[in-house]
Amino acid sequence: MFSILKRSSDFIKRNPSLLYSLLLIILIPATLYYNTFSTINSFQKNIDYELQTKALLAESIFTVFAPDILKNPEILQQKIEKIAKENPEITTIKVILPEKEKFKIIASKDTKEIEKEISTTAIDLAWSQNQTIAHLTAEGRERFWEVVKPFSDLEGENIGLVSMSMSLRSIDLLVLRTVRNSYIILISAILLSLFLIIHHTQLFKYPILLKKLQEIDRMKDEFLRMALHELQSPIVNIRGYIESLREEITDLATEEQKEYLSRVSLSAKNLSDLIYDMLEVSRIEQGRLDFTPQKISPQKIIDELIKEFTPKANAKGLKLIFQPKEEPYLINVNPHRFKQILTNLIENAIKYTKKGEIEISTWYSEVKKKYFIAIRDTGLGISAEAQKRLFEKFYRVKTRETAVIPGTGLGLWICKEICQRMGGEILLESMEGVGSKFIIFFPFVK
Structure with a gap:
């Protein structure tokens, strides 16, 4: 038993998300059920309270005018019948007067009850304590609010009682439908939650x-x-x-x-x-390259590279052009990586240019706070379609002219990665058969 528990514990430690999902399987259905159950109970209590208030209000209104029409039982009976007709949920309404130690019905929705004696605990309590008695009763599956309220004459003496019974059948049916719909939604939500959680557990393997x-x-x-x-x-x-x-x-x-x-x-x-x-x-x-930045002058490194590549360009009959100029800004990059980018771009320009020139130029933008270096050639150029993939690993432009030119397809990817890791960017402007222009830029510093 201990070994089983230990293996289970080790498995959960290796896969903590499994424990999380198991907790969700328990907590989500329990929370949904508790929330639905509490909402339904609260709804039922509010409905019962509202109906009780309605019954008390209706009876209070009736007791206001009841003393004035006691002298005319026919009018009193007409009033009761009118109230019962306009309020079908009122199942009984009676006007009761004390007679010696008993109570007699003098007007009722059910005319057969008139002149009959009546005695209930609610009537006795309402009369003896001079207060309204309201309570819930039930006959079979139907519930009723029963209210008994004493009424008095102009001198404040109690002279009779009004007893009213209000059916909760329609309200209970409404609540029942609401409860049923709520539980259907609850079960659906639980099943959906379980489905999502089970689906989630299947993703553990990923x-x-x-x-x-x-x-x-x-x-x-x-x-x-x-x-x-x-x-x-x-x-x-x-x-x-x-x-x-x-x-x-x-x-x-x-x-x-x-x-x-x-x-x-x-x-x-x-x-x-x-x-x-x-x-x-x-x-x-693997993050093993050193990108420690230094404030450097791009023109100084470009001058070094011009001297290095001029013999190679001359051997192909190409002009390598760079016109240095005084500039007030430096760039904050790793000098070795910056030189690596320029070396790759100048080598490519010489490699893919059969005749003409390769020009390197620099400028800066005060608005964008960027320093730009461009390497322009009059070489083969690159089609718009090929430009979309030019900076991908191992991608090489495949044309008749480039087929005989050696290359790894990694140089431009390396240039782009190094450039971006030093806070810069590389752009390309090219037209097939005309030439290409690679532009790199970095934020400048004084």
Whole structure:
């Protein structure tokens, strides 16, 4: 028994939402039932009170004029019959006068009762205590409010009583219908609640599954990171061996052999670039990149990159243009990550531009408080359809011209992620066959 309780306790600790659902299964129906039951009881009491008040009011009105018409029994009887006709819920109404030690009915809704003696506890109490007596009675399943009230002459002496009985049949039927409808709604609400709660408990497996998937995803990322690190060293060695071999056999190798070496070298470089980009993706997703900001001058880093990429641009016959200018603002970013973004964008511009120029420009907006850097090229351009997915992981524009250009499809995703994590954004303006313009911007500081 103890082991069963312990296993149950451990299971609930591992799945606390199960206990929450069990509590809901108990509490929601109980709360709904209690609320409905209390509302119905309160409604019944209010209805009974209102009817009692109505009966007392009707009898009080009658007792006001009853003393004046006692001398004319025919008029008194007509009044009673009129009241009974206009108020069908009044089942009996009697005017009673004391006679010696007994009471006699002198007018009644039921004419057969006239001149008959009557004696009830309510009549005796109302007469002896000189107060109105009101109480509930029942005949079978029908309930009645019975009210007995003494009335007096002008001198204040009690001279008779009025007895009235009011049926609660129509009201009880209304209450019964209300109660039935309330319980139907209650049962429906309970069933719906139970359905939702049971459905909710079926969803327990999804958080557990999600947790497992997250763990698998974490293990996959860790494995990928380790595998890429292990691959990185051999690739670097292969590239080193290729370069050494190329230098040693420069004079001895045929043109075909040199071409083979060039292809191997290019493949090794592409593989190395892919490994580097995938490692960067892994670092970004796992939050292992350093984004510590510093106040830097964008133009200084751009100048460094212009010097670095000018030989590569010249080799393709491209102009690399940048006109520095004095600007009063800096940006607060990590300098290495900022340089990484610009490096990727300038490399892409050179890679996808066959002829023309690549221009880098900077400006700032006092209104938006932003500093802008644009890299414009006269390259292949990008279609509107391709622009929608350009910043997705592993996405590359597939055209006849781009098919022969190597790339991983990760560079722009990395640029966008780094840019956003440093509080900036990257935009693209491009027209197929005309060229592209990538714009990055960050908040500026003085």
